[in-house]
Amino acid sequence: MAKARTVxxxxxxxxxxxxxxGRCSQCQEWNTxxxxxxxxxxxxxxHRAIQRPAxxxxxxxxxxxxxxxxxxxxxxxxxxxxxxxxRVLGGGIVPGAVVLLGGDPGIGKSTLLLQALARLESAGxxxxxxxxxxxxxxxxxxxxERLGLAGLPLPLLPEIQLExxxxxxxxxxxxxxxxDSIQTMYTEALTSAPGSVAQVRECAAQLTRYAKGSGTxxxxxxxxxxxGSLAGPRVLEHIVDTVLYFxxxxxxxxxxxxxxxxxxxxxxxxxxxAMTDRGLKAVSNPSAIFLSEHRADVPGSAILVxxxxxxxxxxxxxxxxxGSASPTPRRLxxxxxxxxxxxxxxxxxxxxxxxCFDQDVFVNAVGGVxxxxxxxxxxxxxxxxxxxxxxxxxxxxxxxxxxxxxGEIRPAPRGQERLREAAKLGFTxxxxxxxxxxxxxxxxxxxxxxDRVEAALERLRH
Numbered sequence: 001m002a003k004a005r006t007v008x009x010x011x012x013x014x015x016x017x018x019x020x021x022g023r024c025s026q027c028q029e030w031n032t033x034x035x036x037x038x039x040x041x042x043x044x045x046x047h048r049a050i051q052r053p054a055x056x057x058x059x060x061x062x063x064x065x066x067x068x069x070x071x072x073x074x075x076x077x078x079x080x081x082x083x084x085x086x087r088v089l090g091g092g093i094v095p096g097a098v099v100l101l102g103g104d105p106g107i108g109k110s111t112l113l114l115q116a117l118a119r120l121e122s123a124g125x126x127x128x129x130x131x132x133x134x135x136x137x138x139x140x141x142x143x144x145e146r147l148g149l150a151g152l153p154l155p156l157l158p159e160i161q162l163e164x165x166x167x168x169x170x171x172x173x174x175x176x177x178x179x180d181s182i183q184t185m186y187t188e189a190l191t192s193a194p195g196s197v198a199q200v201r202e203c204a205a206q207l208t209r210y211a212k213g214s215g216t217x218x219x220x221x222x223x224x225x226x227x228g229s230l231a232g233p234r235v236l237e238h239i240v241d242t243v244l245y246f247x248x249x250x251x252x253x254x255x256x257x258x259x260x261x262x263x264x265x266x267x268x269x270x271x272x273x274a275m276t277d278r279g280l281k282a283v284s285n286p287s288a289i290f291l292s293e294h295r296a297d298v299p300g301s302a303i304l305v306x307x308x309x310x311x312x313x314x315x316x317x318x319x320x321x322x323g324s325a326s327p328t329p330r331r332l333x334x335x336x337x338x339x340x341x342x343x344x345x346x347x348x349x350x351x352x353x354x355x356c357f358d359q360d361v362f363v364n365a366v367g368g369v370x371x372x373x374x375x376x377x378x379x380x381x382x383x384x385x386x387x388x389x390x391x392x393x394x395x396x397x398x399x400x401x402x403x404x405x406x407g408e409i410r411p412a413p414r415g416q417e418r419l420r421e422a423a424k425l426g427f428t429x430x431x432x433x434x435x436x437x438x439x440x441x442x443x444x445x446x447x448x449x450x451d452r453v454e455a456a457l458e459r460l461r462h
Contacts, residue, residue: 007035007036008020008034009034010026010027011197011234012027012029012032013234014201014234014235015027077089077092077093078093079093080093080119081116081120084257084282088257088270088309089242089244090259090262090265095217096211096212097211097241097242097264098204098239099218099241099242099243100222100230100236100237100240101219101221101257102244103246104224107248107255113178113221114140114149115149116219118149118152121153125175126174128174129172129174129178130154130156130157130178130180131159132157132158133184135158137156160194162186162187162203165179169216173216176216178221179207179220182204182221182236185199186199187202189202201235201236220240222236237261241263241264242261242265244259244260253275254289256272256273256368258271272286272289287313290366290369298392300319300321300383300386301316301383302380302393304371304375304399305421305422306373306400306418307373312417312421315369315371317364317366317383319361319363319364319380319383320361320362323358323360329357329360330360331345333362334362334365335364335365336376337372340377347404348384351407351453352457354384354457375401378453379399381403382459397429397431398427399456403453410435411433411435411436412432415436419436419445423444428445429447429448430446433449
């Protein structure tokens with residue numbers, strides 16, 4: 001029997017070290033080494049395998065194929081019946097795809113996937129399989145009863161040993177299989193405990209090979225660390241085809257599913273759900289939850305038309321500028337990039353004469369959404385100046401545009417779709433980069449093009 005030994009594996013790059021060290025010498029990341037125990041395979045058998053003669057190797061050209069000879073077939077997708085989930089996936093589940101869904105505990109990962117499998121089962125889309133490693137069959141049945149799904153003949157397998165899971169899957173041949181969660185799975189090929197770097201990497205690799213060989217779509221539930229990133233080795237995200245993140249505030253009923261990687265669709269696509277006592281419900285008009293219903297014009301508020309994947313969304317950006325009692329004024333953002341806030345304050349001072357050096361500045365994106373695109377610059381700048389001057393922007397005004405360090409307003413991608421979304425929701429004015437002004441007027445929407453940040457600030461109501 002092989003002797004177990006302790007090694008330290010980097011969760012970022014997978015490098016292995018005989019002892020712990022603060023910094024990984026391969027990827028140069030700090031505090032990423034995790035202890036794991038595995039069999040010592042450094043014996044003669046492994047040495048003989050490494051020294052195998054080249055004549056015994058497989059023909060290197062046996063798997064070569066030229067690109068022009070590959071048969072191109074249309075991509076077949078299986079809709080889950082949950083519109084927002086299908087949108088994030090790129091239109092549905094692709095056969096043989098491996099999807100990794102991560103999120104905080106209790107945010108709704110298992111609920112969403114159980115609902116998706118139930119929809120597929122009730123639609124007669126072929127056999128499905130739900131593998132639960134964290135809950136017993138009775139616990140899953142209780143959750144299904146709360147969701148109104150107890151009457152469905154949904155195949156359920158409470159198991160954590162990978163070999164048994166694959167044997168059951170080969171016998172059932174499901175079209176879609178859920179693994180809840182990948183951190184609970186273990187393979188007998190390794191002696192380390194479930195959840196270790198080696199076990200997670202090996203189990204994910206074997207499940208991926210099974211998915212590609214059988215055509216079964218595999219949906220993996222993944223844990224997240226306290227920093228919000230997926231637990232386990234970083235190679236886990238490289239192995240799978242799609243990586244989804246479940247986001248949301250614990251004090252809010254709304255949940256966001258964001259695609260950060262998708263080989264079969266657009267990345268950064270966003271799906272919006274509402275958590276109810278009957279499970280997750282898709283939100284058909286997500287812009288409504290990101291907009292506050294103000295009955296009058298309010299200083300410090302600007303409506304941004306942002307783009308999440310292929311979907312334009314209207315989000316309210318709120319700013320509060322107040323005198324600072326500290327020699328070091330505070331700069332705080334919620335849902336927006338803090339570095340861009342510091343840059344915008346410098347641009348406003350240099351090119352528009354707006355000084356906030358003795359003011360605390362707080363900027364918030366309403367609804368808990370996280371915005372990273374530079375097109376939010378103009379909305380942030382207008383909201384800050386509106387709060388500082390105590391002058392409200394028009395109630396039905398929407399804005400977008402990137403602010404450069406020279407004070408110029410740069411165009412944003414897919415401006416026409418942003419403007420049509422604003423007009424559809426009843427907005428009558430829009431301040432946009434001059435390059436985004438449409439050639440054909442949009443009915444009911446006055447589009448104002450600006451090329452400098454000082455020109456945009458002149459639109460504040462006096």
